[in-house]
Amino acid sequence: MTTPLDGIIVLDLTHVLAGPFCSTILGDLGARVIKIERPVLGDDTREFPPFKQGESAYFAALNAGKQSIALDLKAPADRAIFERLLDRADVVLENYRPGVMERLGYGFEDLRKTHPRLIYGAVSGFGHTGPEAGKPAYDMVVQARGGVMSITGPEGGPPVRVGASVGDIVAGMYLAQGILAALVQRGRTGEGAKVDIAMLDSQLAIQEHSLATTTATGVPPGPTGARHPSITPFSTYRASDGFFVIAAGNDALFAKLAQGLGCPDWVTDPRFASNGARCENVHMLKRLIEAITLEKPRDHWIALMESAGVPTARVQNMAEAIEDPQVKARNMVVPVEQREGGPSFKAAGNPIKMSTLPDRQARGPAPLLDADREAILGWLDAAG
């Protein structure tokens, strides 16, 4: 089967998270990703804990299946190699501060003259335009400025960050979308494009309800802990051994819940008779529910909710999520192929399941720094 991006060559100059997250997506879709790292140190994440046999599990998960060559883009011999790679490439990705690629002579305006079909993807903290275009950013900086921290955390409590690095990851996903759109477009016009993704922009784009609410009412929402701001009961609840979710989104589901918990009279109790009343008495209702659910473990309540037809879920830690039967059935945690004598790692599977793309049962090995230099040079020579 020919994969969607079969034969597409991606030169990936990015490091850490947003850019490598994007090139993983392109690789999952069939592209060949050549990671171009700085000599000696390589990608910063090679030093991110935890380690196995001196190799970073974090690096391995984000770079499995990619090739690595170390190039100093200021050194003439390495620049010559990079330029031969550019002649073969469909996509180049970079996450330098704006201006750095221009100073190297590889800015988009330079490259479009010599490589009009090349697609140039940039991801940066604040983008390549605007008053703060040049400033550095980190995941937490854009989580803070973009508003997601202000709606995440306990009600009335201090802001917390989203535990997954959505400041980087969402930007990497938008970059992948821009690159794919540019490939569609190039298929029609023959011309490349520049894609300019800002981490801060990407945070605004995921504020589905808070942006609409704030612009319509003038009042920005705050955090609501684990509960839905306008549906009750729709939150986490304590069992004897941990938390689980009850998502009773309407009166019929609330009736099933009340019946299941042995409290059918809740349905006619004026404090709980409508969603509006339940929202007004949300803390009271939570205590009444937990007075029951604290008596037994989560699995008991999950089974009871499922038989009652009330949407539910365990709040799983990552060890539990990895062992979740549905996660396993969907091939969402896969081994990273081991190099001979090297450590074994695991990584997330490909979430894009397509009828025209085999769902791989493992990811290729994570490359040691510069491990593919000879193979890449040989390929360039063979291609002439």
Next chain:
Amino acid sequence: MTTPLDGIIVLDLTHVLAGPFCSTILGDLGARVIKIERPVLGDDTREFPPFKQGESAYFAALNAGKQSIALDLKAPADRAIFERLLDRADVVLENYRPGVMERLGYGFEDLRKTHPRLIYGAVSGFGHTGPEAGKPAYDMVVQARGGVMSITGPEGGPPVRVGASVGDIVAGMYLAQGILAALVQRGRTGEGAKVDIAMLDSQLAIQEHSLATTTATGVPPGPTGARHPSITPFSTYRASDGFFVIAAGNDALFAKLAQGLGCPDWVTDPRFASNGARCENVHMLKRLIEAITLEKPRDHWIALMESAGVPTARVQNMAEAIEDPQVKARNMVVPVEQREGGPSFKAAGNPIKMSTLPDRQARGPAPLLDADREAILGWLDAAG
């Protein structure tokens, strides 16, 4: 300028969030999105608060610029219209439970026979395969099962949900990537594809550090509030009027921070002399920093950090984020065009900035239910 998806027709049968989020992305890239809604009620989010002149701001933000036609896919006359639309479509999106489209006669295997170029995109809670394929899910159900709640929240406290609905949104983004990849592939092979996205899968895919850490060490990480788990100081801090971020990722930045706060001796204090020592004394250091920063407002400290060269940010609520000069310069909050006499709304701008895609200064109007029926039927007739 011809946009990347110029001329692409998307039939969008989805409602609420994940699917409409995907079709917004495709629309931003130039596709024409025809929203096919159930008669009378339409998309559930038409009833989501807040409202202006009886119209939902939430619906408007997610559906601006789309067309609407109401069709009952069980009624012969409406099925005939849907089938005429299928003849013109490039993409169909649905978020029914697995099996519903098959019972309507519009499953992927049916459609591929009659429309081999059609790209079929499905998004569901758990996907179209696996033991729980048929179960319903909500954003919070997959946030809980997929692990993101277990790493989000105050240290040692109860789990909280991510304030933005990443359970839906990330799935919608992966669906957009799959559709775009299928368009690239169809450009080469002439054949369509099915894309099957699960909200739960998508949550696993964004667990960049916790999945790697858990599989490498066996120990799942817990929540760490607003601080980075292994870099100090890298967290939120209290000023007199709110929270701000200090992201001092290495010794040099810590020295600049200490100097800026008037405490140069911190650098040689054995409690804080290295990142490891600072991590061990993270709570002590936080109190020392806040003993200073609580005295003055955020803007004072942001200016001081910036002049010292320490990455920083305000923790902004959505009202502040919308007014952020960089957000404005990047066109990331745009008006939704007003229908005559209709309410005015705003929505997020397009975060995919491309040299080959004009950055629109406004989104098209949000459609009333079935508002485009006549225009769509006229277009079908004109096309023959």
